[in-house]
Amino acid sequence: MQTSTQAIAPIFTTAVINCMEDVSVQFIEISGSGVQIFDIKPAEEGNIVRLSNCTDQLVATQLHFPSRKIEAVFKTNVLEVKQMEMNININGSLELNLEANQILLLLMILE
Secondary structure, eight states, X not given: OXXXXXXXXXXXXXXXSOOSSOOOOOSOEEESTTEEEEEEEEOSSSEEEEEEEXXXXXXXEEEEOTTSOEEEEEEEOTTOOEEEEOOOOTTXXXXXXXXXXXXXXXXXXXX
């Protein structure tokens, strides 16, 4: 007996990037005790980053992409509609103050 994927549509994979050597880099760095990134997902332009302050206190945090440059960042609502443009530091990082238990959605456009 065949499984459903074998009977209907076998799964084929194709390499998109041909790396001649193993390369490992960190995609995102975050500072701030109690701040967590829940997910990063593609959007129409850029990526939506959902992060949360999991503490009962105000927390200062900093987001940085070591291998990419941040072009623009916008606060969004749950429908991913831009609400407000954020300022990016000269060093290419984003500094935020998250209220106690705050969840924040950011549209991040990277180079």
